[in-house]
Amino acid sequence: MANNSFVKFENVQKSYDGETLVVKDLNLEIPKGEFLTMLGPSGSGKTTCLMMLAGFETATQGIISLGGNPINNIPPHKRGIGMVFQNYALFPHMTVYENLSFPLEVRKLPKSLREEKIKRALDMVQMTEFGNRRPAQLSGGQQQRIALARSLVFEPELVLMDEPLGALDKQLREHMQYEIKHLHEKLGVTVVYVTHDQTEALTMSDRVAVFNDGVIQQLASPPNLYEKPDNAFVAQFIGENNKIIAQVVDVKGSIVTAKTLKGNLLKSKKVNCDTVGSKTTLSIRPERINVGVKGENTSEAEVLELIYIGDHIRCRMNVEGDENFIVKIPNAKKVSNLKIGLKTKVSWATDDCRALDRLA
Amino acid sequence: MQASQNKNNEQMLTSDGIPLKKKLSKALFRSRLRAFGLVTPLLLLISIGFVFPILVFLTRGIYNDTFEKYMVNLTPVLAEWNGISEPTEEMFEALVLDLVWLKETKNIGKVASRMNREMSGSRSLFTSSARKAKKLEAPYKESLIKVKKKWGDLETWRAMKVTSHSLTPVFLASALDMKYTAEGSFIQKSEDRRIHVKLFIRTLEISLIVVIAGLILGYPVAFLLANLPIRISNLLLILVLLPFWTSLLVRTTAWIAMLQGQGVLNDLFVVFGIATDEDRFTLIYNKAGTLISMTHILLPFMILPIYSVMKTIPPSYVRAAKSMGATNWTAFWRIYFPQTIPGIGAGAILVFILAISFYITPALVGGQDGTMISNFIDYHMRKSLNWSLAAAMGGVLLVIILFLYWIYDRVVGIDNMKLG
Numbered sequence: 001m002a003n004n005s006f007v008k009f010e011n012v013q014k015s016y017d018g019e020t021l022v023v024k025d026l027n028l029e030i031p032k033g034e035f036l037t038m039l040g041p042s043g044s045g046k047t048t049c050l051m052m053l054a055g056f057e058t059a060t061q062g063i064i065s066l067g068g069n070p071i072n073n074i075p076p077h078k079r080g081i082g083m084v085f086q087n088y089a090l091f092p093h094m095t096v097y098e099n100l101s102f103p104l105e106v107r108k109l110p111k112s113l114r115e116e117k118i119k120r121a122l123d124m125v126q127m128t129e130f131g132n133r134r135p136a137q138l139s140g141g142q143q144q145r146i147a148l149a150r151s152l153v154f155e156p157e158l159v160l161m162d163e164p165l166g167a168l169d170k171q172l173r174e175h176m177q178y179e180i181k182h183l184h185e186k187l188g189v190t191v192v193y194v195t196h197d198q199t200e201a202l203t204m205s206d207r208v209a210v211f212n213d214g215v216i217q218q219l220a221s222p223p224n225l226y227e228k229p230d231n232a233f234v235a236q237f238i239g240e241n242n243k244i245i246a247q248v249v250d251v252k253g254s255i256v257t258a259k260t261l262k263g264n265l266l267k268s269k270k271v272n273c274d275t276v277g278s279k280t281t282l283s284i285r286p287e288r289i290n291v292g293v294k295g296e297n298t299s300e301a302e303v304l305e306l307i308y309i310g311d312h313i314r315c316r317m318n319v320e321g322d323e324n325f326i327v328k329i330p331n332a333k334k335v336s337n338l339k340i341g342l343k344t345k346v347s348w349a350t351d352d353c354r355a356l357d358r359l360a
Numbered sequence: 361m362q363a364s365q366n367k368n369n370e371q372m373l374t375s376d377g378i379p380l381k382k383k384l385s386k387a388l389f390r391s392r393l394r395a396f397g398l399v400t401p402l403l404l405l406i407s408i409g410f411v412f413p414i415l416v417f418l419t420r421g422i423y424n425d426t427f428e429k430y431m432v433n434l435t436p437v438l439a440e441w442n443g444i445s446e447p448t449e450e451m452f453e454a455l456v457l458d459l460v461w462l463k464e465t466k467n468i469g470k471v472a473s474r475m476n477r478e479m480s481g482s483r484s485l486f487t488s489s490a491r492k493a494k495k496l497e498a499p500y501k502e503s504l505i506k507v508k509k510k511w512g513d514l515e516t517w518r519a520m521k522v523t524s525h526s527l528t529p530v531f532l533a534s535a536l537d538m539k540y541t542a543e544g545s546f547i548q549k550s551e552d553r554r555i556h557v558k559l560f561i562r563t564l565e566i567s568l569i570v571v572i573a574g575l576i577l578g579y580p581v582a583f584l585l586a587n588l589p590i591r592i593s594n595l596l597l598i599l600v601l602l603p604f605w606t607s608l609l610v611r612t613t614a615w616i617a618m619l620q621g622q623g624v625l626n627d628l629f630v631v632f633g634i635a636t637d638e639d640r641f642t643l644i645y646n647k648a649g650t651l652i653s654m655t656h657i658l659l660p661f662m663i664l665p666i667y668s669v670m671k672t673i674p675p676s677y678v679r680a681a682k683s684m685g686a687t688n689w690t691a692f693w694r695i696y697f698p699q700t701i702p703g704i705g706a707g708a709i710l711v712f713i714l715a716i717s718f719y720i721t722p723a724l725v726g727g728q729d730g731t732m733i734s735n736f737i738d739y740h741m742r743k744s745l746n747w748s749l750a751a752a753m754g755g756v757l758l759v760i761i762l763f764l765y766w767i768y769d770r771v772v773g774i775d776n777m778k779l780g
Binding site for chain 1 (some may be wrong): 395676677679681682683684685687688690691695696761
């Protein structure tokens with residue numbers, strides 16, 4: 001991977017005020033054709049990274065290279081990077097056609113070639129008949145498509161997207177996720193995508209870089225990110241997660257045995273805790289928990305709240321003293337047995353429980 | 361819902377069967393009434409204290425009944441006269457009757473000065489004849505011509521005929537350097553008496569230069585204000601607004617101190633060798649003085665609308681343009697600048713309309729070639745007391761402004777204008 005990396009961040013740091021670092025020692029390599037998402041809460045440094053790559057912010061320290069060449073000192077208009085902005089940034093005083101024509105005009109392409117490329121780009125997003133409209137006459141989703149077409153019309157090798165779906169409603173957003181994903185597959189262009197929406201990141205990406213506090217917490221494919229989070233932040237940020245605080249009593253190979261506050265012994269996979277006697281967070285996904293049966297790990301539970309979601313029932317329980325222990329139960333036959341106040345058992349497989357983060 | 365669909369081609373009805381439109385207007389009426397109530401005091405003040413007097417005054421530009429009111433006998437006789445044939449004895453008799461009556465009621469001065477505007481020198485003709493009118497005897501034609509030979513001139517009578525019309529284009533014509541003749545045609549005044557058109561053109565020219573200079577000076581300032589961090593830009597905005605805290609008079613006077621022959625600027629020029637001590641620049645009491653001080657005074661009106669429009673342009677547009685390969689200049693010229701046009705339009709038309717009616721500044725620093733039409737209107741209002749001409753000139757100015765406003769609307773579009 002190291003020698004075919006297309007975009008490369010090397011020890012990149014960024015500070016706006018000279019006192020705090022927004023991006024702390026970032027190292028990231030993106031191979032050609034990959035769809036990489038930078039995911040993180042606001043203020044985590046992900047947008048800053050994107051802006052540094054686009055050239056609108058300068059890196060305080062470190063090297064950013066594109067196709068093997070450092071681009072730190074190249075102005076944005078010479079980088080040849082396509083970009084889709086959060087609010088689309090379609091030029092309001094130009095028609096859709098003129099918007100798409102702009103990047104080709106500044107490249108001084110002949111008119112016939114321009115027309116051909118614009119037509120192809122509009123076809124690509126199924127907006128062929130909207131060329132004469134102005135951006136204000138288009139719906140949010142249509143504007144989004146035009147912005148996409150405009151960023152691709154000059155055939156850049158790298159496209160940056162800064163929360164491009166943030167302004168759309170839920171259904172349209174999901175639809176556009178698939179559309180962007182398919183476009184990426186079809187064109188083979190490298191995409192760096194920034195979002196704070198974890199579903200979006202999981203749905204679209206080849207790899208996801210989870211940002212927090214200016215540091216990449218984990219860089220992995222969507223399944224690995226969800227199934228094997230490296231730390232409590234990732235586990236919490238990607239999907240829902242139950243946490244049980246426990247003290248490590250035994251480490252054997254990759255299995256950690258830990259004792260809860262109530263004295264229950266639970267087994268889990270070792271991720272980043274190793275010292276016997278230290279405290280750790282046991283993390284279990286809500287959908288991996290069985291109710292009312294014994295398993296590899298079993299705990300007493302009391303039903304506190306039942307919320308009907310539709311395809312599943314969300315059950316809040318008191319497990320090991322934690323009153324926010326969530327269990328997702330598929331909406332099947334046996335659900336009707338559950339009642340608030342019912343005392344029952346919950347169980348889960350050792351493989352599904354991960355011991356994360358040493359606690360002080 | 362169902363009912364309204366059934367009667368698609370009829371009126372929509374509410375659930376209790378009243379037409380929807382009627383119900384809606386009833387519901388809106390109260391809120392409209394309340395809104396109107398809120399603006400009524402201001403509306404009354406403006407219409408009674410401002411709009412109405414202005415309209416009344418403007419009518420003076422086309423209506424002056426001094427002659428008709430006081431020359432009660434002569435006016436109907438003059439109306440019958442064709443303006444070409446010799447004045448008849450009947451006309452002379454009516455004139456003498458009126459003169460006698462005017463002398464007795466001490467109104468001769470009003471008519472005399474009204475006539476004097478139409479034909480210079482006729483003031484003394486009227487006043488002196490009126491003094492002797494009582495003693496005149498028939499035939500009046502001969503005796504009157506004996507008093508003043510001018511009564512025999514056809515021109516005198518033609519001037520009286522023109523003046524006898526109360527509703528008259530005389531003043532409008534005069535405001536445009538023309539003369540209205542007894543036959544009802546317009547002729548240009550002799551070249552040395554044409555001043556108004558020249559003044560109107562100069563006024564337009566000065567206003568236009570002030571707009572362009574304001575644009576050149578103000579646009580970069582507005583850009584700076586819109587793009588600096590809010591803390592610094594607020595401070596700078598206060599500096600832009602600072603001139604509003606001092607009176608217009610003070611600012612103009614300050615420019616006199618700056619620009620005069622022995623002023624600060626000329627002293628600096630001498631120090632830096634741009635001018636010699638004997639041969640200093642004349643920067644004030646001429647057009648240059650008017651232009652410099654008006655540009656300065658009107659600059660905030662240019663900066664503020666442009667600034668407020670620039671404030672609303674997100675930086676992502678220029679960024680998007682650059683990411684697509686546009687250089688800084690292309691991104692500015694093709695993307696940023698077109699979006700600031702509503703602000704430029706608003707600023708330009710605001711400054712232009714303020715400039716075209718500027719009065720105090722050109723009066724103080726304008727000298728000979730820097731005065732504007734408003735100074736001349738003022739002259740006729742306060743010095744020559746020819747209010748009708750002043751009203752006519754004001755009317756012409758108003759028409760010019762409305763015309764330019766109309767052109768602006770056609771070219772740029774008023775709804776394209778943003779003041780903030």
